[in-house]
Amino acid sequence: MLNRRLSVALVAYALAWIVALVLSIRKKRISVRYSMVWFAMAVSIFVVGAFPNLVKLINGFFGFEVIANLIIGFLITLLAIVTLALTFYIAKQKKQINALIQEVSILKKKMKDGDEK
């Protein structure tokens, strides 16, 4: 069974995350689009903390001996998903930056050629 103190801690932790995210969005430090995955993580942690019986039910399926292991496993999986999503963004941005550098450089050549004519 999920210890009561741990439950409270998880809920508080999740709420802190959500507050930090909302503040970051308001200060435009993070875009809503890229905050989604973090919100998903915070909400998941909240659910785990707020509904210990649900966790117990789920553990009935997975069969961890210690429920903490289920939670840790769950969080690691979430982090892995976040990291994977970030890797996608990086690959996409690298492609965009490459294209930008290439096009700007070609344009610069054309401008220089135009100046010389």
Added chain:
Amino acid sequence: MESDKRVLVIIPAYNEQDSILKVYKTVLKNKGLDIVVINDGSNDNTERILTENRIPHVTLIENLGIGGAVQTGYKYAAAEGYDVAVQFDGDGQHRAEDLRKVIKPVLLDEADMVIGSRFCGVEKGGFKSTLMRRTGIKAISGAIKLKTKKKIYDTTSGFRAVNRRLIELFAADYDSEYPEPISTAAAILHGCRVKEVPVRMKAREGGRSSIVAHKSAYYMINVVLQIMTKEENVK
């Protein structure tokens, strides 16, 4: 060249101050070819040499690596309406005497891509590479064979000519790290005719190769993975 097709020689150069002028001059001896040097954000005197000698060049505002540099050349060729593009290294490894041999099958429409190859019908003498590198090339060649059913002997050769169709394909999508074997596999998977012609290569005249020995294993795994995960029959 004995054709009305417009041919662009793309010469990628990263810190090639010792060789770039010489390479440009030898390529220039082949009449009827346009040349563009892609200065990949060099931090030596490459830019000064290019400007002082009025060598047509695009200077990348940041270093992109060989793939990004060459792709810039393909984008330029695509925008300027070239029919054929030839990739020719800026370090003096490739011989300008072989240019016609590599371009001809594309001009005659016998192939969509021609690779200047060190290993097919080996011409004696000239270039010899390290055991590690040869092993890597063999593994990559095997992966291409497995994936495309076609044997390519010199998969890492940066001496190649392509027609308009592949200029457009490469302008849109070109691997930034290890482009040669991956673009070759892509060309075959797109149903293009890829041909190898034997050429000789010299030892490098200056600068450093982008393939360093201790990176060989990473290189091999990266390329093999990329080739094996490519989509098939994308026509």
